[in-house]
Amino acid sequence: xxxxIQITNLKKAYGIFTVLHGIDLDIAEGEVVCVIxxxxxxxSTLIRCINRLEAFxxxxxxxxxxxxxxxxKALAKVRAEVGMVFQSFNLFPHLTVLKNVMLAxxxxxxxxxxxxxxxxxxxxxxxxIAEQAEKYPGKLSGGQQQRVAIARALxxxxxxxxxxxxxxxxxxxxxxxxxxxxxxxxxxxxxxxVVTHEMGFARQVADRVIFMDGGRIIxxxxxxxxxxxxxxxxxxxxxxxxxxx
Amino acid sequence: MNLLNTFFNIPILIETxxxxxxxxxxxxxxxxxxxxxxxxxxLFLALVRLYGAGPIPFFAKIYIDIFRSIPLLVxxxxxxxxxxxxxxxxxxxxxxxxxxxxxxxxxxxEIFRAGIEAIPHxxxxxxxxLGLSGRHMMIDVILxxxxxxxxxPLTNNxxxxxxxxxxxxxxxxxxxxxxxxxxxxxxxxxxxLIGAALIYVALLWPLVTIVARLEKRFGGEKRP
Numbered sequence: 001x002x003x004x005i006q007i008t009n010l011k012k013a014y015g016i017f018t019v020l021h022g023i024d025l026d027i028a029e030g031e032v033v034c035v036i037x038x039x040x041x042x043x044s045t046l047i048r049c050i051n052r053l054e055a056f057x058x059x060x061x062x063x064x065x066x067x068x069x070x071x072x073k074a075l076a077k078v079r080a081e082v083g084m085v086f087q088s089f090n091l092f093p094h095l096t097v098l099k100n101v102m103l104a105x106x107x108x109x110x111x112x113x114x115x116x117x118x119x120x121x122x123x124x125x126x127x128x129i130a131e132q133a134e135k136y137p138g139k140l141s142g143g144q145q146q147r148v149a150i151a152r153a154l155x156x157x158x159x160x161x162x163x164x165x166x167x168x169x170x171x172x173x174x175x176x177x178x179x180x181x182x183x184x185x186x187x188x189x190x191x192x193x194v195v196t197h198e199m200g201f202a203r204q205v206a207d208r209v210i211f212m213d214g215g216r217i218i219x220x221x222x223x224x225x226x227x228x229x230x231x232x233x234x235x236x237x238x239x240x241x242x243x244x245x
Numbered sequence: 246m247n248l249l250n251t252f253f254n255i256p257i258l259i260e261t262x263x264x265x266x267x268x269x270x271x272x273x274x275x276x277x278x279x280x281x282x283x284x285x286x287x288l289f290l291a292l293v294r295l296y297g298a299g300p301i302p303f304f305a306k307i308y309i310d311i312f313r314s315i316p317l318l319v320x321x322x323x324x325x326x327x328x329x330x331x332x333x334x335x336x337x338x339x340x341x342x343x344x345x346x347x348x349x350x351x352x353x354x355e356i357f358r359a360g361i362e363a364i365p366h367x368x369x370x371x372x373x374x375l376g377l378s379g380r381h382m383m384i385d386v387i388l389x390x391x392x393x394x395x396x397x398p399l400t401n402n403x404x405x406x407x408x409x410x411x412x413x414x415x416x417x418x419x420x421x422x423x424x425x426x427x428x429x430x431x432x433x434x435x436x437x438l439i440g441a442a443l444i445y446v447a448l449l450w451p452l453v454t455i456v457a458r459l460e461k462r463f464g465g466e467k468r469p
Contacts (some may be wrong), residue, residue: 053370080376088369094389103385104375156375 003030004160004191005050005064011057012045012215019045020056021215025161031191034223037212039236043195046212047162050193051082067161072164080108083153088166089145091137091152097124098133101152108156116155125180143174145214147181160191167198199242203227211235254436261428261437268424269444275338275420276407279345283406284399286346287353294358296379305354312351318412320344325416341413341420349406356398360391397459404452408445421445 003026010023019042027033030195035043045177048054050062052069062069064078101120105111111119127147137145146166148150153161163182167175179201186192186205196202202209202223209226211219211234219232230236294305303433310321325340364387372382392399414423425441 051374053373076378079374084374086367086371088367090367092368093387104377105419107381107385108376152375239444
């Protein structure tokens with residue numbers, strides 16, 4: 001079976017500064033992949049290229065579910081199939097929580113308002129926010145906002161969910177509630193790519209852990225391989241720095 | 246007593262008041278039409294300046310710069326007195342509305358642009374990541390937030406347009422100012438002019454205080 005996401009020779013540069021040095025990566029349907037690494041290693045840029053929030057070099061290729069990611073008409077199709085959760089939530093502050101979740105299914109999928117609302121309420125109860133549906137995002141805590149953002153992305157029934165450091169801007173006591181939602185999501189067979197600093201989450205939930213540094217994939221493997229028996233010195237150095245303090 | 250009879254002559258004011266009110270109606274017609282057309286034109290200009298293809302943003306910027314530089318009175322006289330020489334003949338009403346709209350849309354464009362640029366980049370990214378088209382991103386996400394931010398400066402601009410309608414009297418438009426000067430000539434007394442001034446103030450003072458209140462309200466609010 002061909003992989004759900006096929007990344008070939010992914011290169012990205014800002015002027016003379018190269019962020020990604022030709023990444024090759026395949027991701028299978030249903031796989032949960034955690035990307036770890038120091039800041040500036042290119043891990044956020046990598047997943048932001050998958051839905052082309054970042055443009056990339058023209059000799060690189062990313063194929064999502066058979067559709068090539070590039071400028072033009074096909075991009076809207078790819079973006080509809082790829083959900084994304086941001087570090088800073090990026091909820092729409094002028095819309096209620098419910099309307100935040102309903103918007104894209106109505107506008108992009110053409111769902112009827114009553115269908116979109118039914119699905120939105122169902123998703124909001126799945127992430128434990130059902131009773132906040134009529135509130136505006138500004139009235140919610142960071143953890144609640146991020147759970148709404150997850151529901152908003154899921155409302156499009158995406159084939160893959162990208163998480164860009166989803167807990168990095170949360171107060172410590174709210175990290176757990178977001179990770180719990182993500183763990184349950186991983187259990188439902190959704191394909192997930194998670195850029196994270198939460199090593200506990202990666203060890204517990206990931207099928208595969210990818211360690212990136214300097215715009216390259218240094219090492220990848222099962223959580224056991226990466227966390228208990230890393231082969232590369234740079235991986236060992238990074239894990240020593242983040243785990244022992 | 247003499248001063249009172251000269252500037253605040255009540256019988257003359259009562260006599261000329263219907264004329265002044267008919268002038269006010271014309272002023273409001275010119276003002277409201279120009280404000281509406283200026284808002285539409287300004288939004289269009291702001292969008293093509295920000296997102297137009299190829300050289301379009303450049304031309305939008307040139308337009309905006311020119312019409313923010315030209316004095317409205319000069320433009321009005323050009324539209325009304327110069328264009329007929331090339332066969333373009335507008336009525337006084339259309340001339341006034343055209344001149345006011347051309348200038349107002351240039352100012353409004355800059356206001357809308359500032360509002361759109363004040364929206365955090367994450368709002369654009371979240372819209373794109375959800376697969377929203379550029380049009381839906383603007384209509385459903387960006388503009389509702391941007392317009393809320395720019396309501397105070399937009400209202401300010403509306404006040405300026407309403408005040409500038411007085412220039413239409415130059416092209417023989419029977420607006421409030423023109424009717425007042427007419428009435429002054431007929432009655433040989435400046436009271437109608439004072440009356441017109443008071444009507445302008447009565448019309449615009451509430452708007453001015455609304456702007457102040459809006460600025461306080463939106464200025465104090467934390468932006469997302």
